[in-house]
Amino acid sequence: LVQAQALTKTYRMGTEVVRALDGVDLTIDKGELIAIVGTSGSGKSTLMNLLGCLDTPSSGSYRLAGLPVDQLDDEQLAEVRNRHIGFVFQSFHLLPRQSALDNVVLPLVYRRTDPLSPAERKRRAREVLEKVGLGDRMLHKPPELSGGQRQRVAIARALVNDPALLFADEPTGNLDSKTSEEILALLVTLNREHGRTVIVVTHEPDVARRCDRTVQLKDGRVVHDTRAERT
Amino acid sequence: LVQAQALTKTYRMGTEVVRALDGVDLTIDKGELIAIVGTSGSGKSTLMNLLGCLDTPSSGSYRLAGLPVDQLDDEQLAEVRNRHIGFVFQSFHLLPRQSALDNVVLPLVYRRTDPLSPAERKRRAREVLEKVGLGDRMLHKPPELSGGQRQRVAIARALVNDPALLFADEPTGNLDSKTSEEILALLVTLNREHGRTVIVVTHEPDVARRCDRTVQLKDGRVVHDTRAERT
Numbered sequence: 001l002v003q004a005q006a007l008t009k010t011y012r013m014g015t016e017v018v019r020a021l022d023g024v025d026l027t028i029d030k031g032e033l034i035a036i037v038g039t040s041g042s043g044k045s046t047l048m049n050l051l052g053c054l055d056t057p058s059s060g061s062y063r064l065a066g067l068p069v070d071q072l073d074d075e076q077l078a079e080v081r082n083r084h085i086g087f088v089f090q091s092f093h094l095l096p097r098q099s100a101l102d103n104v105v106l107p108l109v110y111r112r113t114d115p116l117s118p119a120e121r122k123r124r125a126r127e128v129l130e131k132v133g134l135g136d137r138m139l140h141k142p143p144e145l146s147g148g149q150r151q152r153v154a155i156a157r158a159l160v161n162d163p164a165l166l167f168a169d170e171p172t173g174n175l176d177s178k179t180s181e182e183i184l185a186l187l188v189t190l191n192r193e194h195g196r197t198v199i200v201v202t203h204e205p206d207v208a209r210r211c212d213r214t215v216q217l218k219d220g221r222v223v224h225d226t227r228a229e230r231t
Numbered sequence: 232l233v234q235a236q237a238l239t240k241t242y243r244m245g246t247e248v249v250r251a252l253d254g255v256d257l258t259i260d261k262g263e264l265i266a267i268v269g270t271s272g273s274g275k276s277t278l279m280n281l282l283g284c285l286d287t288p289s290s291g292s293y294r295l296a297g298l299p300v301d302q303l304d305d306e307q308l309a310e311v312r313n314r315h316i317g318f319v320f321q322s323f324h325l326l327p328r329q330s331a332l333d334n335v336v337l338p339l340v341y342r343r344t345d346p347l348s349p350a351e352r353k354r355r356a357r358e359v360l361e362k363v364g365l366g367d368r369m370l371h372k373p374p375e376l377s378g379g380q381r382q383r384v385a386i387a388r389a390l391v392n393d394p395a396l397l398f399a400d401e402p403t404g405n406l407d408s409k410t411s412e413e414i415l416a417l418l419v420t421l422n423r424e425h426g427r428t429v430i431v432v433t434h435e436p437d438v439a440r441r442c443d444r445t446v447q448l449k450d451g452r453v454v455h456d457t458r459a460e461r462t
């Protein structure tokens with residue numbers, strides 16, 4: 001499903017060069033449940049943004065479901081992102097002046113293939129907000145929610161279009177262990193029962209333990225991949 | 232040092248009333264190292280904002296170092312916050328267009344008692360940024376930093392004025408275990424060697440375990456306080 005080869009991402013800061021990603025090769029099959037781990041600054045979010053088609057590499061190639069992503073035009077990319085990819089951002093990126101419900105409805109509004117009525121959109125958004133335990137907070141706006149509640153709105157928004165490929169960048173960073181466990185169970189169900197490919201960046205060993213495979217980054221490179229052990 | 236009695240914080244959302252804090256009594260002595268725990272939405276950040284003089288309660292009283300906080304004027308409050316209180320926000324609140332260094336220098340710029348020269352401010356800001364492992368990222372702006380790096384800039388900024396009272400709202404939520412450990416060691420040192428009062432909201436049992444006392448919130452109230460056990 002995902003084939004990344006020799007991916008790099010460099011930033012120029014004056015005379016300094018920051019190699020956020022320094023040559024990453026990664027192959028992910030359909031239906032995998034993968035944890036991406038590594039210390040702060042090791043390149044995890046940068047990698048996720050490339051794989052989720054939210055950013056372009058400085059060099060290297062990336063194919064998604066066989067399609068070379070760098071050859072898609074903006075419209076095609078937007079459609080891929082909307083229908084096939086769900087993304088939970090490390091910093092949430094919610095619209096501060098819209099309610100939780102409206103934030104979660106948004107990806108459904110942007111849908112082009114097989115569009116839904118406003119009533120059906122609201123119904124689906126409510127359903128996924130209840131799944132993450134926010135049934136009684138749907139009308140609150142982000143500034144009227146706790147940190148962990150905002151994180152869960154971001155998760156709900158990523159799930160509402162029922163994407164084949166879910167990227168979650170530290171989805172439990174702001175959650176207590178009980179709520180973390182609920183979110184984790186949700187991700188595992190998506191993978192086991194619905195066959196979704198789920199890629200989770202996490203700092204928590206318990207979360208990584210529940211995944212089938214762990215890929216470890218360090219200084220912008222893959223330094224360990226548990227899948228490689230079995231071959 | 233901190234004496235909170237019957238603190239409440241309610242929000243009106245149309246016909247609904249949200250009791251973010253529902254009657255909290257809490258006494259904290261100088262030099263304590265306390266963990267505040269509880270599920271997502273239980274009122275931890277709300278409590279921290281009240282204790283850190285960033286917000287006012289709906290009812291109840293709060294004395295800080297013997298002074299009734301609600302009787303201080305805006306100027307006095309601002310001075311207390313600047314010189315005596317350090318606050319690490321759950322959502323960081325960094326200035327996005329300023330470098331990490333300038334973000335950390337800011338509390339020193341606002342200092343009225345015993346002001347510092349611009350050169351000395353920069354020196355102190357650099358020193359604390361190095362303490363949190365960001366020596367090579369000082370000129371990056373928040374959008375040019377990873378999530379965990381932004382969290383550490385927020386921590387550095389809270390420490391730079393060497394406050395007597397430090398509030399840290401989930402300071403390791405975006406950090407891997409190694410970096411978390413470094414930050415935790417820093418907080419313990421502040422408490423043990425410098426006598427600072429440190430109050431940490433945390434979801435991680437390892438962090439709470441290192442504190443001398445744990446206060447647990449649930450639905451806006453204190454439901455458990457390990458200090459009460461010893462009396």
Ligand SMILES: Nc1ncnc2c1ncn2[C@@H]1O[C@H](COP(=O)(O)OP(=O)(O)OP(=O)(O)O)[C@@H](O)[C@H]1O
Binds near residue numbers: 250251
């Ligand atoms: N401005 C507001 N208006 C309405 N409700 C609010 C507002 N701010 C907070 N709340 C509600 O108050 C409750 C407590 O919020 P608080 O941020 O203190 O929780 P928390 O314990 O810090 O949670 P987390 O662990 O998720 O950060 C939450 O249920 C939240 O929805």
Ligand SMILES: Nc1ncnc2c1ncn2[C@@H]1O[C@H](COP(=O)(O)OP(=O)(O)OP(=O)(O)O)[C@@H](O)[C@H]1O
Binds near residue numbers: 045405406
């Ligand atoms: N726009 C940018 N300009 C310059 N450097 C950047 C930029 N974005 C990221 N970096 C740097 O690239 C490195 C990797 O960042 P990235 O956000 O991928 O780390 P991460 O593994 O997600 O870390 P964390 O666990 O703290 O979230 C970091 O050292 C960061 O400072």
Ligand SMILES: [Mg+2]
Binds near residue numbers: 044045046090169378
């Ligand atoms: Mg990150």
Ligand SMILES: [Mg+2]
Binds near residue numbers: 147275276277321400
């Ligand atoms: Mg909070």
